[in-house]
Amino acid sequence: SALYNVDGWGAPYFFVNDDGDVAVRPHGAATLAGQEIDLAKVVAKATGPRAAGGLGLPLPLLVRFPDVLRHRVESLNAAFDYAVRSTGYGSRYQGVYPVKCNQDRHVVEDIVEFGEPFRFGLEAGSKPELLLAMSCLAARGNPDALLVCNGYKDDAYVSLALTARAMGLNAVVVLEQEEELDIVVDASRRLGIRPVIGMRAKLRTKHAGHFGSTSGEKGKFGLNAAQILSVVGKLKSLGMLDCLQLLHFHIGSQIPTTALLSDGVGEAAQIYCELARLGAGMRVIDVGGGLGIDYDGTHSAQTDMSVAYSLEEYAAAVVAAVGRVCDRRNVPHPIICSESGRALVSHHSVLVFEAFSASSAAAPHPMVDTAFLLEGLPDDCRADYRNLMAAAVHGDYDTCALYADQLKRRCADQFKEGLLGLEHLAAVDGLCEIVARGVGCVDAAPRTYHVNLSVFTSLPDTWAIGQQFPILPIQRLRERPAVDGVLSDLTCDSDGKLTSFIGDRDSLPLHELPGHGVGGYYLGMFLGGAYQEALGGLHNLFGGPSVVRVAQSDGPHCFAVTRAAPGPSCADVLRAMQHEPEVMFEVLKQRTDDATAAALAGAFGAMPYLVFDADVSGGECSGMSSDSEGSAA
Ligand code: PLP
Numbered sequence: 158s159a160l161y162n163v164d165g166w167g168a169p170y171f172f173v174n175d176d177g178d179v180a181v182r183p184h185g186a187a188t189l190a191g192q193e194i195d196l197a198k199v200v201a202k203a204t205g206p207r208a209a210g211g212l213g214l215p216l217p218l219l220v221r222f223p224d225v226l227r228h229r230v231e232s233l234n235a236a237f238d239y240a241v242r243s244t245g246y247g248s249r250y251q252g253v254y255p256v257k258c259n260q261d262r263h264v265v266e267d268i269v270e271f272g273e274p275f276r277f278g279l280e281a282g283s284k285p286e287l288l289l290a291m292s293c294l295a296a297r298g299n300p301d302a303l304l305v306c307n308g309y310k311d312d313a314y315v316s317l318a319l320t321a322r323a324m325g326l327n328a329v330v331v332l333e334q335e336e337e338l339d340i341v342v343d344a345s346r347r348l349g350i351r352p353v354i355g356m357r358a359k360l361r362t363k364h365a366g367h368f369g370s371t372s373g374e375k376g377k378f379g380l381n382a383a384q385i386l387s388v389v390g391k392l393k394s395l396g397m398l399d400c401l402q403l404l405h406f407h408i409g410s411q412i413p414t415t416a417l418l419s420d421g422v423g424e425a426a427q428i429y430c431e432l433a434r435l436g437a438g439m440r441v442i443d444v445g446g447g448l449g450i451d452y453d454g455t456h457s458a459q460t461d462m463s464v465a466y467s468l469e470e471y472a473a474a475v476v477a478a479v480g481r482v483c484d485r486r487n488v489p490h491p492i493i494c495s496e497s498g499r500a501l502v503s504h505h506s507v508l509v510f511e512a513f514s515a516s517s518a519a520a521p522h523p524m525v526d527t528a529f530l531l532e533g534l535p536d537d538c539r540a541d542y543r544n545l546m547a548a549a550v551h552g553d554y555d556t557c558a559l560y561a562d563q564l565k566r567r568c569a570d571q572f573k574e575g576l577l578g579l580e581h582l583a584a585v586d587g588l589c590e591i592v593a594r595g596v597g598c599v600d601a602a603p604r605t606y607h608v609n610l611s612v613f614t615s616l617p618d619t620w621a622i623g624q625q626f627p628i629l630p631i632q633r634l635r636e637r638p639a640v641d642g643v644l645s646d647l648t649c650d651s652d653g654k655l656t657s658f659i660g661d662r663d664s665l666p667l668h669e670l671p672g673h674g675v676g677g678y679y680l681g682m683f684l685g686g687a688y689q690e691a692l693g694g695l696h697n698l699f700g701g702p703s704v705v706r707v708a709q710s711d712g713p714h715c716f717a718v719t720r721a722a723p724g725p726s727c728a729d730v731l732r733a734m735q736h737e738p739e740v741m742f743e744v745l746k747q748r749t750d751d752a753t754a755a756a757l758a759g760a761f762g763a764m765p766y767l768v769f770d771a772d773v774s775g776g777e778c779s780g781m782s783s784d785s786e787g788s789a790a
Contacts, residue, residue, distance in 0.1 A: 160638070160666050161629040162659070165454020170225055170504050171683060177635030179681055181507075183224035183709055185232065191713030196220065197632045200509050200679055202718060203705045206770065212721050215764045216676070217510040217610050217702035219690075224708060226264065226505040227271040233448075233497060234275040236472035246480050247490035250472070253305050255280040255446060256290055258498030258687040263706065263720065268501065269293050269302075276301040278327065280496045282308035284317060291321050291328075303494060304328040305355065305405070305443060315340050319350040329403050329441075331355035335384040338391055355403030355443065356380055356388060358428050362421035364447075366461045368409035379406065385428065389435050399438035403494075404429045407445025410499055413458035415466045415474035418447065422475050426482035433488045442491045444475055448500040452625060452684055453659035462625055462659060468500065502686040508702060509631060510610040511676040512667075513767060515642065517604075525591065530584040533577060538567050542588075549592045557596050561589040603641040603664035605654075609676065609767045611699035612646045612653045616682060617692040620652045625659045630668060631681040638666035644680075647766065648697040676769035695733060699765045700725030728761040 163173055169185040178197040182188035199220055205211020237250030254268045256279055269279065276299045279290040287306060294302055304326050306318040315337070321328035330341050330352050338354075345352045359379035374381065380388065392398045408421045422444055433439045448471050449464030458465040466474070475493060483490050531539060541564035548556035568585045571577040610616075618624035628644070641664035646653040658665050671677045693701065706720035728738035738761050746754055 161627065161634075162454040163627075163629070165456075166451055166627050166659070166684065167454070170222075170228075173634045175635075177633055179507075179629070179631040179634070181222055181225070183222050183228070185225075185228045187228070192709050193714060194222075194707060194709065194716045195714065196507060196509070196681060197679065198714075199705070199707050199716060199718070200631070202716075203703070203721065204770070212705070212718065214703040214705070214721060214723055215766060215768050216679075217508060217615060217724075217766060219506055219508050219702045219704045221263070221506045221704065221706045222708075223263070223267050223505070223706060226267050226502065229501045229504060230268055230271040230275070230277065232468055233472075233495075233501065234272070234277070236468045237476065237493065237495075239469065240472040240476035241493075244473075244476055244480060246476050248492050250476075250493045250495075251276050251278070251301070251303060251441075252495045252497060253278040253280040253303050253443075254501055255282070255307075255496045255498040256286050257282050257691070259502045259690055260286065260289060261690060262289070264502060264505070264686075265289060265293050266297065269296075269298050272302070273297065273299045275299075276303075278302035278304055278494075280305040280307055280498075284314050287314065287317055287321070291317075291324070291326060294326055295324060298326075300325065301327060303441070305403075305494070305496065306330045307333060307357070307405070309333065310337050310340060312340055312344055315344045316348060319344055319348050319352055322353065323348070323350050327353075329353045329355045331357055331403065331405050331443075332380065332388060333357050333378050335380055335387060338388055342391075342395060342397070351397075352400050353402050354392070354397075354400045355405050355441070356385060356401065356432075357405045357407070358385060358425060360406050360408060360421055360424050362408055362417070362424050364409040364412055364417055364421075366409065366411055366413055368411050368447075368461070385432075389432065389437065393436065398436050401432065401437040402439060403441040403443055404432060404439065405443035405445060407496065408447055410446055411449040411461055411464060412447035413449070413461075413464055415470055418466075418471065419474050419478045422478035423482055426479045427486075429479075429491060430482060430486035430488045434486075439488075440491060441494050442479055443494040443496065446496045446498055448495065448497040450499055450503045450684060450687075452627065454627075499687040503684045504686060506686040507631075508610075508615055508682040508685055508689075509679055510608050510615075510682070510702075511769075512606040512608050512644070512670060512678045512680060513676045513769065514607045514673050515604050515640070515670055525584050525587045527588070530581060530588065533581045534568070535571065535576075538564060538571070541567060545589075545592060549596055552596050554596050557592055561592060565589055603643050604667075605645045606642040606667060606670075606678075608644045608646055608680065610644075610646050611648050611693075611696060612655065613648060613650070613696035614693040614699050615702060616655070616685065616689060617694065618689060619655060621692070623657070625657060626685050627659050627683040628655065628665060628680060629683075631679050633668050636668060638668050640667045640669060641665070642667040647699060650696065653696075674769075676767075695730055697765075698727070698730040698734070700730040700733075703764075724764055724766070726762050727765055730765060731761075 170182055174180040178195045180193045180195045182193055203212050203214045203218055207213040281287040281290040318328045318330045341352050357379040359376055359381050363373035406425045412418050429442050451463045453462040455463045457463050541560050545560035572582050643664055644655040701724045703724045704722050705718050707716050708719050710717040731738050
């Protein structure tokens with residue numbers, strides 16, 4: 158566990174149990190003894206053959222833990238509640254979940270349900286997000302819960318947000334651009350619905366990390382001081398200044414320190430107080446996202462992979478900064494809203510995938526027929542050979558490397574001219590390798606583990622922005638790893654690999670595989686519950702993973718799989734690119750006989766990933782409803 162710093166980034170949810178497996182404490186620190194769930198047992202249950210009581214799902218597998226989500230929602234609210242009570246803050250916290258972080262229906266429904274006692278709401282940034290947020294809040298949300306409508310808006314978006322108000326939802330249309338005010342005023346007149354308006358301010362406080370480009374005067378979103386005053390003027394002239402009730406800002410995800418946070422919140426609180434002074438009906442300050450995650454477990458502000466504060470310290474800093482400014486300006490304390498998404502959903506899921514082969518540790522000693530080699534070489538190459546051997550006798554590493562390089566280059570030139578055959582080329586490579594090993598200058602490059610996964614589909618931020626997630630074997634963690642490896646995915650793309658890992662590592666400590674091409678060595682990617690699912694693409698037409706939802710059940714170490722679904726089949730991903738699998742099948746079937754027709758049909762139903770166990774199904778989980786219950790001890 159120390160090798161991968163599991164206690165650093167995983168606490169209080171993930172740890173290594175006595176069997177050497179990663180286990181989950183779904184209720185965090187409040188988890189009782191025996192309530193732990195062994196991840197390896199979940200994988201065995203989910204992927205095991207149906208004949209043996211498994212669910213027959215193919216890997217990769219996304220395991221969701223709704224109880225972790227509940228614990229995150231409760232912890233965030235408890236942290237703000239404590240900060241409010243302990244400082245005598247004159248109002249309350251009422252957060253929203255920005256659905257962009259993970260729009261999965263069950264994730265959003267869970268958050269709304271778990272957040273109901275806290276009047277927890279949702280934030281949407283597009284029309285489909287608004288539709289899902291509206292239906293979810295209407296079905297099970299607290300009536301006071303905020304529905305924050307951010308993002309670029311057209312008439313259809315604004316009309317939908319106003320419709321939400323007419324339905325009794327507490328929707329606030331947040332102006333991201335000055336021009337949006339006209340759309341809001343027009344739609345509100347046409348529909349006869351008085352809006353509640355928010356405004357996104359462009360702060361001068363700037364966050365310097367990767368996610369900070371959204372902040373500062375040149376940031377993409379928000380209104381500057383002149384635009385804020387212009388909106389106030391227009392609303393006043395329309396007799397609608399009371400509609401302006403919320404001030405929003407977002408200085409970027411992964412805010413590194415509470416010092417920067419206090420600075421930004423303090424600046425926004427001044428704007429809030431100015432708006433109150435100018436006569437707006439201010440009630441809410443929405444501090445946006447930015448509550449960070451400690452991906453590498455270092456608890457430091459030195460990299461984008463960590464943050465130097467806890468949930469409690471974040472909440473305390475926000476409440477203190479708003480309270481301080483409002484007290485000084487004699488403005489009543491507003492409701493504090495945050496749009497914390499990363500911090501709510503990152504921990505709730507684990508992506509499990511398997512390594513199925515690895516580059517060999519050391520290729521067997523090549524056999525080289527020196528006489529054959531020499532007789533085919535021209536004079537300059539023979540001279541290189543003699544110099545190489547002389548340097549090897551003296552163990553002269555640098556000279557060996559020089560002549561080996563020169564010999565290989567000259568031979569490659571000869572090959573390109575058609576003067577050397579493949580056998581000579583192979584013999585030269587073999588000779589140089591023997592010499593390199595002899596003088597101890599073999600490249601100690603990490604071995605490549607091939608994993609049944611698409612980085613582009615499941616860990617898009619790793620190639621897009623260099624994000625690192627904790628990745629480690631989920632078993633054999635009491636066994637010292639023997640290999641340093643990097644991970645290479647299934648796509649035909651040289652970017653489809655993982656070569657940098659938390660802890661500033663360019664390889665991962667791994668174990669020898671149980672066999673070649675059989676799978677069974679399971680790795681987990683942790684803290685990836687935010688952004689990855691929706692950002693992931695279909696590169697090479699690899700679709701999403703199988704998904705299970707796992708909860709604690711009665712009895713020590715018992716769990717129940719309360720929902721299970723296979724990932725998209727080849728037919729599903731083809732449909733996403735406008736192909737018509739049924740038509741394709743009919744066209745191709747005309748060229749088949751009975752045996753090949755069955756193989757063809759099977760391919761459309763198969764999952765795009767490699768399946769090592771024939772009893773594991775892709776496409777459809779025959780004989781099992783998507784709500785199937787399964788439990789295992
Ligand atoms: N709110 C807005 C407006 C955002 O742009 C974002 C993300 O970039 C968030 C909230 C979520 O932020 P975080 O992921 O830091 O929780």
